[in-house]
Structure formats: structure tokens, C-alpha cells
Amino acid sequence: MRIAIPVCDNQVATVMDFADRLLLIDCEAGQETRRNIIDFAQKLVPAKVARLADLGVNLLICGAISRPFFAMVLHSGIEIIPFISGNVDDVLIAYFRGCLVDPRFLMPGCRVGQYWGRRGRRRGHGGFRW
Amino acid sequence: MTEGTKRHIDLILDSIPDGIFTVDLGWKITSFNRAAEEITGILKEDAIGRTCREVLRASCCEQDCPLKEARQTKRAVVNRIVSIIDAKGEGRSINICAALLRDEREKVIGGVETFRDIGSVEDMRDKMARGYSCQDILSVNHKMRQIFDILPAIADSISTVLIEGETGTGKELFAKAIHNLSPRRAKSFIAVNCGALPDTLLESELFGYEAGAFTDAKRDKPGRFNLAEGGTIFLDEIGDISPALQVRLLRVLQERTYEPLGSVKSIKTDVRVIAATNKSLEKLVQEEEFRKDLYYRLNVIKIEIPPLRERKEDIPLLADHFIARFNQIQKKDITGITDDALAYLMKYDFPGNIRELENIIERAFILCGAGQIERRHLPELYGQDTPYLAYGTKRKPNTLKEIEAAFLMRVLEKNKWNRAKTAEDLGIHKSTLFRKIKALGLDVPRSKRVKT
Known part of the structure; x- marks a missing residue:
């Protein structure tokens, strides 16, 4: 499984749409096996989504994201956990422990009830809808 | 600060139509007004205590933060246009200004950002489309x-x-x-x-x-x-x-x-x-x-490329564009142009075309300190031979008949008094033009031959 997180200085980048660096984490059986940071400076949203698909990303954990970007990611078969903020390592640990949807990782203006287990339905997280 | 004073300041901030928030030295939000809630879609109680980048979610937050710039340069940053993603996931454009907050001993205690909603990115995309x-x-x-x-x-x-x-x-x-x-x-x-x-x-x-x-x-x-x-x-x-x-x-x-x-x-x-x-x-x-x-x-x-006088509908769009551009270049905050001033511009023929309009707006920026560009900030554009003066006089036409006469004379003059070319330009039959000339009692000079 491959997880992608847009990053800025070891923090989850505030807005997915404006992020230009992407952390890729490969994991097996809930354990991180490899990580790699890549340039993600595509200008257009469809190009960003296509890049995510080309990279074989299964799950995108990101900060704020525009509605069209969110819809495109979801329709390309990539699971998404948006409106997450905080230190990347803390976020990953919380994800593997199944407790990412914790108020301390949620951006302001987001409620836990806003999250819906739309795809994947893993413990403590899932898809999202507005 | 007493509770009463704080409440009073909050009331003032809430009555301002621009979004305003303040941050402490750790970039944590300390106040957040009602307009800021409306623009970002985030409630004050959710915003207070969070970092400004988590709340504003702007394109400039991570690389080009205006507050950081204000802190480094010790000068206010004004009129920066950036995109944000609001709580509903809508992309919006805002005009943002940032300045430092200082205490009574001039010590920096934080920063303040004011921002104005310019419109949704979708609107801009629609315009482009x-x-x-x-x-x-x-x-x-x-x-x-x-x-x-x-x-x-x-x-x-x-x-x-x-x-x-x-x-x-x-x-x-x-x-x-x-x-x-x-x-x-x-x-x-x-x-x-x-x-x-x-x-x-x-x-x-x-x-x-x-x-x-x-x-x-x-x-x-x-x-x-x-x-x-x-x-x-x-x-x-x-x-x-x-x-x-x-x-x-x-x-x-x-x-x-x-x-x-x-x-x-x-x-x-x-x-x-x-x-x-x-x-x-x-x-x-x-x-x-x-x-x-x-x-x-x-x-x-x-x-x-058609001259500006043949596409006067572009004047408001171009005027707005130049105002936005000069705001950025001259670090001003002119909010627009009054209807009266725009109507005055719309009547002008702009022989110098868009460059002339740009110069007129640039000149208005010198005379207009803040607010909107008014008629008094524009130069006198009309000479006595303007089509909008009654033909051959220095006064404005008073009646519909005088306006029609002035217009016909202008088009005839442009076509060197050639009636056939004028009728063609106006999209009317030559005999209709002759009838109008007679009815309006126009004294039209003899034609100089123009190739049609």
C-alpha cells in the first residue's frame, strides 16, 4: 500500500491544491517499509490527480483541499483523508494506530462527524464528504 | 484590558466588512472577526488558538507569508492577491494586507491580517471560459x-x-x-x-x-x-x-x-x-x-484589432484591470471607479486606445488617495469638436434631435461627408440618411471622394 502526504517542513502542507512536495510512504501490514519525498509542482489539478494515480497512491492524507480536487481524487479510486494537520510522523503513527480522526489532527472548522467511511473503512478513518 | 473594552473592540471589528484576524508571536490566532468567519467559513471559536495558516489556508501561507514578510521588513504588506480554500472546499481569491502589532513601547507583540473577498475562483474561471x-x-x-x-x-x-x-x-x-x-x-x-x-x-x-x-x-x-x-x-x-x-x-x-x-x-x-x-x-x-x-x-x-471606441463595453473591464494593477504597483487601495466617472469615460472615443485609458487611470491614481476614482480625478477629455457636443457648438446637446444630429454629423465627417459610405457605416439605406439629413436640417458639406 502506498500513502501520499503533501508536506512542508515535516508538517502536513496546509492546502493540497498549493502543495509542491509529496511524501510517499510504502507500507505493509501496518508497518512503514520505505519513504521518499518527490516534487509535486504540477500546476493543474487534473495533472496532480493523474500524477497521484501514476505513482500508484492508494491513500492520500492531506490538509485542506478544494472540492473539485477532492472529487477527482475520489473518482480516480484513491482513498482520501483530508483536513489533517500536524507533524507528518505524528500523523502517520496516529494513522497506523487507527486514531487519526482525533481533534488534535483536524484542521479548524472540521468536525469528526463530517467524516464518513466512504471507502476503505479502516479503523478510525475513512473517506470524507462535504 | 478590561472585559468591557475587549467586548467594545470586538464589536468594532465585527462591524468591519473586511476579514481581520490577529496573531501572537507563535502565529496563533488571538482574534477573529465576523467577516473573517464568513470568508473562511470557520467559526471564531474554532479559529482562536490555531495557527493562521491552518485557518486561512492560502496559497501564500507556506512560502510567501505576508505576515512573515512584514516581520522581516518591518513594513506593512498591502494588496496581495492570493487564493484560499474555504471550509466548504471552495477556492476563493482574496486581497490581503498584513502588518505588525506593537505594544505601547513599540515592541512587536504579533501581527494583524486584513483581507477582502474578491470572488470565487470559479467565477474567475467562468470569465476565462x-x-x-x-x-x-x-x-x-x-x-x-x-x-x-x-x-x-x-x-x-x-x-x-x-x-x-x-x-x-x-x-x-x-x-x-x-x-x-x-x-x-x-x-x-x-x-x-x-x-x-x-x-x-x-x-x-x-x-x-x-x-x-x-x-x-x-x-x-x-x-x-x-x-x-x-x-x-x-x-x-x-x-x-x-x-x-x-x-x-x-x-x-x-x-x-x-x-x-x-x-x-x-x-x-x-x-x-x-x-x-x-x-x-x-x-x-x-x-x-x-x-x-x-x-x-x-x-x-x-x-x-478593433479600436477601443468600437468595443466600449470593454472599458469597465479594462478600468478594473488597470486599477488592480496600479494598486499592486503603487501599493494603494483604490477600490474602483464611480458610475459617474465610468459613464464619463464611456462617452469618450479614446483615439489613443487602451494605452490612453491606462494613462488616464494612472493619472487618476495620482489624484485619488483612497476610495473610488471619481469624475474629478479624470482629465477633461472632450474638446469642442466632440460628437457629444451639439455639432458646431460648445454646449452639450439637449434634445434627442440634437444628439441624433451630432451623431450623424460626426459619422459624416469621419467619412469625409460621403453619404453613401456613411449610410453603409450606419447600416441604413442611403435614402433614409438623406431623409434624416433633411429632417434634422443639417448643413452637410460637399463630399470628398472616398473609396467604398
Whole structure:
């Protein structure tokens, strides 16, 4: 499984749409096996989504994201956990422990009830809808 | 600060239509007004205590933070246009200003950001999609939008383009747009004003020279064609070049080769030529001042840019555009133009076209400190021969009949009193025009012959 997180200085980048660096984490059986940071400076949203698909990303954990970007990611078969903020390592640990949807990782203006287990339905997280 | 004073300050902040928030030295939000809640979609209680980047979610937050800049430069940052993603996931554009907060001893205790919603990104995309802009060119006029539609196809071809338009209509912008849309965009765009250089100098500028070609030519100098290799050369005021240079240019267009001054070797060139003129080349050909064969070589694709007086619907859009641009350049906060001032501009014919409108707005920026540009900030635009004065008088027309008379006289004068051409211009039959002239009692001078 491959997880992608847009990053800025070891923090989850505030807005997915404006992020230009992407952390890729490969994991097996809930354990991180490899990580790699890549340039993600595509200008257009469809190009960003296509890049995510080309990279074989299964799950995108990101900060704020525009509605069209969110819809495109979801329709390309990539699971998404948006409106997450905080230190990347803390976020990953919380994800593997199944407790990412914790108020301390949620951006302001987001409620836990806003999250819906739309795809994947893993413990403590899932898809999202507005 | 007492609780009462704090509540009073909050009331004041909430009554301001611009979004305002303050942060402490750790970038944590300490106050957040009602307009900020509306623009970001985030409630005050959710925002307080969180970092400003988590709340504002702007394109500038991580690399170009205005508050950081204000802290580093110790100066306020004003009128920066950035995009944000609100709580609903909608992209919006905001105009943002940032400044430092200091205590009574001038010690920095945080920062304040004010921001104004400019509109949703979708609105802007809609405008773009409806063809209101192409590269840096803005227009809502149907003729201009027809040009926008064909511009990508023109850019894709390798054909020579001739752009005709009055001075100040933005011929170079069109040439740049063609270059930027073309597969040649990675290579150079070289603009040459053919009217600005004497003939001999223009020749050496275009084709370059070799050492020893003339006195003081100590080294080889590449010409503009050489610099534009693989890209685009824009030859402005092409109607002003001499017959001798016309022949040399014709050879470049036909053979795709040229010789630098003093050289015996031909150089092959792969440059796309875009020529422009504010004259009618066809007319110059008829008057035998421009070579017919060169005209046909240049006139493979012709773009005629309508003057601003024929697309007055663009004036509000262009005025807004220039106001936004001068706000950024001059670090001002002019909020727009009053209806009265805009109506005054709309009545003017702009012989200098868009450049003249730009100059008028620039002048208004000097006179207008803040708020909106008003009529008093604009120059006196109308002379006594304006069509909006009753013809032959210095007063404004009072009646519909006088307005019609003034308008007819203006069009007749433009067509050198030729009734047939005037009727054609107005889209009415010649006999209708004669009837109107008679009914309005116009004293129309005899016609000077105009080719129709």
C-alpha cells in the first residue's frame, strides 16, 4: 500500500491544491517499509490527480483541499483523508494506530462527524464528504 | 484590558466588512472577526488558538507569508492577491494586507491580517471560459472573442501573421499571446520597432553584421533574426520600412535565408514572423508605397484589432484591470471607479486606445488617495469638436434631435461627408440618411471622394 502526504517542513502542507512536495510512504501490514519525498509542482489539478494515480497512491492524507480536487481524487479510486494537520510522523503513527480522526489532527472548522467511511473503512478513518 | 473594552473592540471589528484576524508571536490566532468567519467559513471559536495558516489556508501561507514578510521588513504588506480554500472546499481569491502589532513601547507583540473577498475562483474561471481573457488580453467584445477563439489555431501554425490595429490597441500583446500559445514558446520572442530605427541601422539590427562590414564593426554582431532563432520575431510598424528593406525581408520570407551585412554566406533561419502596423497595408500597396509581393507574403493570416471606441463595453473591464494593477504597483487601495466617472469615460472615443485609458487611470491614481476614482480625478477629455457636443457648438446637446444630429454629423465627417459610405457605416439605406439629413436640417458639406 502506498500513502501520499503533501508536506512542508515535516508538517502536513496546509492546502493540497498549493502543495509542491509529496511524501510517499510504502507500507505493509501496518508497518512503514520505505519513504521518499518527490516534487509535486504540477500546476493543474487534473495533472496532480493523474500524477497521484501514476505513482500508484492508494491513500492520500492531506490538509485542506478544494472540492473539485477532492472529487477527482475520489473518482480516480484513491482513498482520501483530508483536513489533517500536524507533524507528518505524528500523523502517520496516529494513522497506523487507527486514531487519526482525533481533534488534535483536524484542521479548524472540521468536525469528526463530517467524516464518513466512504471507502476503505479502516479503523478510525475513512473517506470524507462535504 | 478590561472585559468591557475587549467586548467594545470586538464589536468594532465585527462591524468591519473586511476579514481581520490577529496573531501572537507563535502565529496563533488571538482574534477573529465576523467577516473573517464568513470568508473562511470557520467559526471564531474554532479559529482562536490555531495557527493562521491552518485557518486561512492560502496559497501564500507556506512560502510567501505576508505576515512573515512584514516581520522581516518591518513594513506593512498591502494588496496581495492570493487564493484560499474555504471550509466548504471552495477556492476563493482574496486581497490581503498584513502588518505588525506593537505594544505601547513599540515592541512587536504579533501581527494583524486584513483581507477582502474578491470572488470565487470559479467565477474567475467562468470569465476565462467565456473568453473574457486570452493570455494578457481582456475583452468582452464579440469581435475580440472571435479572435481569442482562433488564436490557438493561429499559434499552432507556422504561417506569417499580420496584425493591423490603431496605435495603443495592444498589437504586441497579441503577438506575444501567439508566441506563448505556440510550440515555439520555449524559444525567444524578439520585438523590433521598425519605425523607430533609421533604415541602415534597422538592416544591421535585423540581420546583424560581420567584423569589417563597416567602420567600427570590429566584431561580429548577431541580428534579431539570429536571436529569435527557433522562436518568433515581431516586426512592429512594418508599414514604415523602406523599399530596399522590403526586398530583403521578402527574401527572408520566401527563401528563409538572409545574409548579415558584410557576409557572403547565407544563413538559414527558422523564425516565425509576426508583423504589425497601424496603417492599412492594403492602402499602402494601392498607393505603391509598399510592395505587393511582400504584402501577400505577410498577409497569410490577418488579425484586425478593433479600436477601443468600437468595443466600449470593454472599458469597465479594462478600468478594473488597470486599477488592480496600479494598486499592486503603487501599493494603494483604490477600490474602483464611480458610475459617474465610468459613464464619463464611456462617452469618450479614446483615439489613443487602451494605452490612453491606462494613462488616464494612472493619472487618476495620482489624484485619488483612497476610495473610488471619481469624475474629478479624470482629465477633461472632450474638446469642442466632440460628437457629444451639439455639432458646431460648445454646449452639450439637449434634445434627442440634437444628439441624433451630432451623431450623424460626426459619422459624416469621419467619412469625409460621403453619404453613401456613411449610410453603409450606419447600416441604413442611403435614402433614409438623406431623409434624416433633411429632417434634422443639417448643413452637410460637399463630399470628398472616398473609396467604398
